[in-house]
Amino acid sequence: MSPLDSPLAACLALLAGWAVVGAAGLLRPANVVFVGRVLFPLGALIGAVLAVVAGMGFDAPVERITLMIGLPDLPMHVRLDPLSRVFLVLLGSASAGVSLFASGYFRKGEGTAPGVMGLQYHLFLASMGFVLLADDAYAFMVAWETMALSSYFLVTSQHGIPEIRSAGFLYLLMAHVGAIAILLSFGILQGGTWHFTFDAMRAAELSPAWASAAFLLALFGFGAKAGIVPLHVWLPEAHPAAPSPVSALMSGVMLKTAIYGVLRVTFDLLGDPEWWWGLVPLTLGLATALFGVVFAAVQTDMKRLLAYSSVENVGVLFTGIGLAIVFHGAGMDVLASLALVAVLYHALNHAFMKSLLFLGTGAVLHATGERNLGRLGGLIHRMPWAGWLTLVGVLAIAGLPPLNGFVSEWLLLQSLLFSHEVPHPFVNMLLPLGAAMVALAAALAGYVMVKFFGVIFLGQPREATLRHAHDVDGLEKAGLVWLAVGCVLLGLLPTQVIGALSHATTQLVGAAPDTASNPWWLLAPLPDRAASYSPTILLAVIIAVVGATFLVVRFVYRRPVRRAPAWDCGFARLDPRMQDTAEGFGQPIRHIFNGFFAMERELPLPLDAAPRYRVVVGDRIWRALYLPLGGLVQRAADSLAWMQQGRISAYLTYSFITLVVLLAVML
Amino acid sequence: VSATAWLTQFLEVIAALALAPLFLGWVNACRARLQSRHAPSLLLPYHGIRKLFHKDAVIATNASPLFRLAPYVVFGAMVAAAAVIPSMGTGLPFRTAADAIVLVGMLAIARVFMSLAAMDIGTAFGTLGARREMMVGFLAEPALLMIIFVASLISATTALPLISERLAAQALALYPSLAFTAVAFTMVLLAENARIPVDNPATHLELTMIHEAMLLEYSARHLALMEWAAALKLFNYACIGFALFVPWGVSIGDAGVVALAVSIPALVLKLAVAGLWLALIETVSAKLRVFRAPEFMATAFMFAVLGLLVHLLLGA
Numbered sequence: 001m002s003p004l005d006s007p008l009a010a011c012l013a014l015l016a017g018w019a020v021v022g023a024a025g026l027l028r029p030a031n032v033v034f035v036g037r038v039l040f041p042l043g044a045l046i047g048a049v050l051a052v053v054a055g056m057g058f059d060a061p062v063e064r065i066t067l068m069i070g071l072p073d074l075p076m077h078v079r080l081d082p083l084s085r086v087f088l089v090l091l092g093s094a095s096a097g098v099s100l101f102a103s104g105y106f107r108k109g110e111g112t113a114p115g116v117m118g119l120q121y122h123l124f125l126a127s128m129g130f131v132l133l134a135d136d137a138y139a140f141m142v143a144w145e146t147m148a149l150s151s152y153f154l155v156t157s158q159h160g161i162p163e164i165r166s167a168g169f170l171y172l173l174m175a176h177v178g179a180i181a182i183l184l185s186f187g188i189l190q191g192g193t194w195h196f197t198f199d200a201m202r203a204a205e206l207s208p209a210w211a212s213a214a215f216l217l218a219l220f221g222f223g224a225k226a227g228i229v230p231l232h233v234w235l236p237e238a239h240p241a242a243p244s245p246v247s248a249l250m251s252g253v254m255l256k257t258a259i260y261g262v263l264r265v266t267f268d269l270l271g272d273p274e275w276w277w278g279l280v281p282l283t284l285g286l287a288t289a290l291f292g293v294v295f296a297a298v299q300t301d302m303k304r305l306l307a308y309s310s311v312e313n314v315g316v317l318f319t320g321i322g323l324a325i326v327f328h329g330a331g332m333d334v335l336a337s338l339a340l341v342a343v344l345y346h347a348l349n350h351a352f353m354k355s356l357l358f359l360g361t362g363a364v365l366h367a368t369g370e371r372n373l374g375r376l377g378g379l380i381h382r383m384p385w386a387g388w389l390t391l392v393g394v395l396a397i398a399g400l401p402p403l404n405g406f407v408s409e410w411l412l413l414q415s416l417l418f419s420h421e422v423p424h425p426f427v428n429m430l431l432p433l434g435a436a437m438v439a440l441a442a443a444l445a446g447y448v449m450v451k452f453f454g455v456i457f458l459g460q461p462r463e464a465t466l467r468h469a470h471d472v473d474g475l476e477k478a479g480l481v482w483l484a485v486g487c488v489l490l491g492l493l494p495t496q497v498i499g500a501l502s503h504a505t506t507q508l509v510g511a512a513p514d515t516a517s518n519p520w521w522l523l524a525p526l527p528d529r530a531a532s533y534s535p536t537i538l539l540a541v542i543i544a545v546v547g548a549t550f551l552v553v554r555f556v557y558r559r560p561v562r563r564a565p566a567w568d569c570g571f572a573r574l575d576p577r578m579q580d581t582a583e584g585f586g587q588p589i590r591h592i593f594n595g596f597f598a599m600e601r602e603l604p605l606p607l608d609a610a611p612r613y614r615v616v617v618g619d620r621i622w623r624a625l626y627l628p629l630g631g632l633v634q635r636a637a638d639s640l641a642w643m644q645q646g647r648i649s650a651y652l653t654y655s656f657i658t659l660v661v662l663l664a665v666m667l
Numbered sequence: 668v669s670a671t672a673w674l675t676q677f678l679e680v681i682a683a684l685a686l687a688p689l690f691l692g693w694v695n696a697c698r699a700r701l702q703s704r705h706a707p708s709l710l711l712p713y714h715g716i717r718k719l720f721h722k723d724a725v726i727a728t729n730a731s732p733l734f735r736l737a738p739y740v741v742f743g744a745m746v747a748a749a750a751v752i753p754s755m756g757t758g759l760p761f762r763t764a765a766d767a768i769v770l771v772g773m774l775a776i777a778r779v780f781m782s783l784a785a786m787d788i789g790t791a792f793g794t795l796g797a798r799r800e801m802m803v804g805f806l807a808e809p810a811l812l813m814i815i816f817v818a819s820l821i822s823a824t825t826a827l828p829l830i831s832e833r834l835a836a837q838a839l840a841l842y843p844s845l846a847f848t849a850v851a852f853t854m855v856l857l858a859e860n861a862r863i864p865v866d867n868p869a870t871h872l873e874l875t876m877i878h879e880a881m882l883l884e885y886s887a888r889h890l891a892l893m894e895w896a897a898a899l900k901l902f903n904y905a906c907i908g909f910a911l912f913v914p915w916g917v918s919i920g921d922a923g924v925v926a927l928a929v930s931i932p933a934l935v936l937k938l939a940v941a942g943l944w945l946a947l948i949e950t951v952s953a954k955l956r957v958f959r960a961p962e963f964m965a966t967a968f969m970f971a972v973l974g975l976l977v978h979l980l981l982g983a
Contacts, residue, residue: 377789378729378789380731380733381729381731391733395776395779398775398779399772399775400772400775400776400779401765401769401772401773401776406769406772410768410769413768413812414768414825417816417819417820417825420820420979428979429976429979429980432816432820432975432979433972433975433976435812435813435816435975436809436812436813436968436971436972436975439808439809439812439813440805440806440809440968442808442809443775443804443805443806443808443809444805446775446778446779446801446804446805446808447801447802447804447805449779450779450782450783450786450797450801451798451801453783454782454783454786454794454797455786458731458733458783458786458787458789459786459787459788459789459794460729460788460789522763522764524763529823529824529825530766530824530825530826530829531766531824531825531826532763532764532766532826533764533765533766533768533769534763534764534765537761537764537765538747538764538765538769538773541747541750541761541764542740542743542744542747543743545742545743545746545747546739546740546742546743549739549742549743549892550739553720553888553892557720557721557888559720559721559722559723559724559887559888560723560724561723561724561725561726561735562723562724562725562726563725563726563727563728563730564725564726564727564728565727565728566727566728566729566788566789566790566884567727567790567883567884568790569792574789574790576789578790578791579786579789579790579791579794580786580791580794580795580797580798584794584798585794585798587798588798588799588802588961591958591961592802592961592965
């Protein structure tokens with residue numbers, strides 16, 4: 001079969017293309033121009049083509065191929081269905097923007113050689129694609145682990161720095177704890193048939209207890225990758241450590257493979273989820289959303305701030321998944337499809353918004369060498385392109401209409417509004433309160449984003465060196481524009497996007513929100529409920545009002561504009577240090593959500609000659625859960641240390657005893 | 668969509684633009700009377716806006732284009748918001764384009780742009796004001812959303828004109844949940860419009876101001892737009908309150924020109940009472956310390972959530 005008439009073969013060919021592009025980097029690993037100007041744009045092109053191939057024909061029949069690679073008697077199966085298509089489009093389109101940006105980003109002398117970096121980067125992309133196509137546990141786990149390992153090497157590309165090494169270690173550890181849980185989940189899902197293809201798992205009959213166990217294990221495993229509380233600890237360490245395009249891919253795309261995994265296992269492999277399963281991701285998701293956004297608000301490192309914001313968005317996604325499970329389990333499939341559409345839409349949105357923001361921080365980092373918000377400011381003057389394009393991402397992720405973040409928030413709130421119709425007492429009263437949590441998290445996200453943008457790009461430069469910051473150049477600019485345009489289009493054309501996503505919801509829950517009966521500009525997914533939204537009209541009205549106001553003010557009053565220094569209250573000259581800092585902007589949040597934080601504060605006394613203010617905001621979960629756990633592992637290892645003799649005879653004795661015990665057991 | 672509907676839509680936006688400064692003037696006049704002061708002219712806000720439009724604008728040397736764009740966006744968002752609030756009639760053509768969640772989103776656009784503009788110059792007061800405005804906003808916004816959700820659960824829609832229409836149709840049915848949300852709404856209205864007890868619109872007392880701190884760098888036409896937008900915001904909030912809690916007197920659906928004509932005096936009457944009520948609250952309460960403001964908004968949020976719970980428990 002030629003790749004032209006088989007989209008699945010075309011997708012595989014494109015993934016192989018990524019691998020080849022990556023391998024080509026080894027030809028001239030130190031050559032920045034070759035890697036940057038040739039290979040990365042090629043990778044971006046492959047991504048765009050992948051998005052088109054996967055995005056054309058959501059309604060095409062499910063296609064499967066058995067590959068001739070793998071272990072003997074254990075070939076790899078791949079399959080292309082609407083759910084994979086949605087996530088392949090996400091992967092291809094978001095990574096195209098990131099790769100474009102990356103072509104101008106990686107430079108010589110920053111850790112790993114560019115060519116090697118290119119190999120890791122493209123293997124990372126290809127493995128994510130293969131995760132989405134895999135149709136048996138073996139292929140899935142191989143792709144999943146390749147994804148974890150390649151991203152580990154990308155995170156630790158500046159391995160000379162000890163913090164980055166330990167961040168990488170934490171990431172690898174969490175990735176593997178998660179992978180073990182996923183593996184165990186697949187072990188249950190095969191249901192005694194010992195066939196590990198997904199088809200066998202779909203056919204397997206599981207008792208409710210085993211099915212629940214498989215679901216919870218999958219939730220744990222994929223939750224660790226997505227960064228759900230309390231498994232989020234690696235995210236704020238690994239994201240700042242990685243180079244910005246890698247952070248963008250990890251946050252924007254890799255986290256979504258975990259969402260894909262949860263959806264695949266719950267709705268496809270398990271088939272009929274019990275309704276109460278949904279309460280687990282729902283509760284965890286709400287807690288994660290609030291936790292993430294509150295922590296994001298007090299961060300002073302711009303990439304940590306974005307990492308915590310990703311934790312928040314993962315929480316929102318899990319909330320939607322939980323809601324969909326509850327609805328589906330209660331037989332309310334149209335509402336389940338609405339919640340699922342909100343999840344898929346938000347995943348797509350977040351891929352664009354968060355990649356855009358991470359790339360924006362990358363541009364700032366390159367121009368200034370600073371990640372600390374306390375040393376930035378006023379960059380919109382020196383970096384107008386980076387500034388204004390980042391503003392698009394900021395407004396989108398703050399959930400403002402008519403951009404894309406608002407659409408998925410709207411869909412999620414709409415589906416939460418129906419949650420009181422669930423036929424389970426108590427639960428139907430508690431679920432709508434989730435809307436309050438989602439609304440609070442969304443409003444806090446606005447707070448976080450005003451802080452993020454205001455402190456970096458607005459105000460006066462807090463350091464003299466910032467006056468020499470340079471704006472992004474051609475390819476970097478193209479990458480940012482690509483993602484910003486994506487944010488705008490996803491915001492303005494919800495009906496078309498939902499029309500495409502509805503094929504995936506039909507596959508998963510057997511229903512879809514109604515989009516066909518509406519005109520192209522109107523989003524009204526529930527015909528019996530007068531709830532509608534039209535971003536195009538809204539934008540047109542706002543533009544019309546703003547334009548008319550501008551013209552009236554301009555031509556009726558015709559007053560000139562004069563520039564003068566800012567008012568200094570009649571005291572001394574205005575100083576950049578008089579501006580609010582990132583710590584200051586986080587103060588109300590530290591005050592209001594005091595219980596969330598483990599805070600250490602050093603306050604100066606009024607008489608101090610050299611006053612010093614220091615505040616460290618720590619994570620209680622890290623101290624309460626991970627440090628004791630780490631200590632326990634350490635003590636267990638210490639108590640077993642006597643076994644490590646360093647003599648070959650001792651180890652042979654161990655093997656002998658093991659064999660004897662095994663024989664005794666088997667016989 | 669009939670011609671009456673378009674007429675309603677047009678009249679509503681014009682009424683909002685025209686009456687908003689008058690409403691502000693009325694609140695100020697009532698407050699002065701209640702505090703035994705000589706009341707300023709009702710038309711003072713108009714004079715203020717007109718005066719500002721006729722001045723030369725002065726802009727800080729390090730202002731970015733965002734600073735000049737923000738007043739237009741804030742004003743535009745407020746006008747667009749006015750277009751979906753059924754202050755005179757519920758048969759608005761714009762209502763399909765924007766439901767109540769979008770309305771909250773439009774108010775958020777104004778808040779975010781105002782805060783960003785306040786941070787643009789990099790003065791101490793501007794950033795302080797921006798921080799406080801966002802602090803008020805992140806609690807007030809979900810509270811407002813919850814208030815709207817209670818009403819939309821009762822009326823099975825999220826389109827504000829339809830909510831209003833369905834609530835009005837139920838004559839004088841009493842909803843305990845709406846009582847809670849009415850308290851929450853009053854608190855949100857006070858907080859979001861920079862009124863006492865959260866902020867004091869009458870002073871520039873530096874350490875406590877929120878809204879005025881964000882506008883310090885604005886002058887002339889930009890300030891005029893910001894002031895007008897603030898008046899529109901108060902007007903919009905008042906009309907959201909009418910739509911949810913006193914939905915009577917508006918022209919329902921396609922009721923024709925007569926109903927529309929009746930709705931104008933009804934609106935003016937409601938505004939007059941609301942202004943008096945607002946002035947009374949402001950007169951009898953004292954300004955809170957900024958530290959205490961989050962508690963005030965958190966209480967509003969809790970009241971709104973309580974309203975939701977009451978609705979779900981009692982089904983009313």
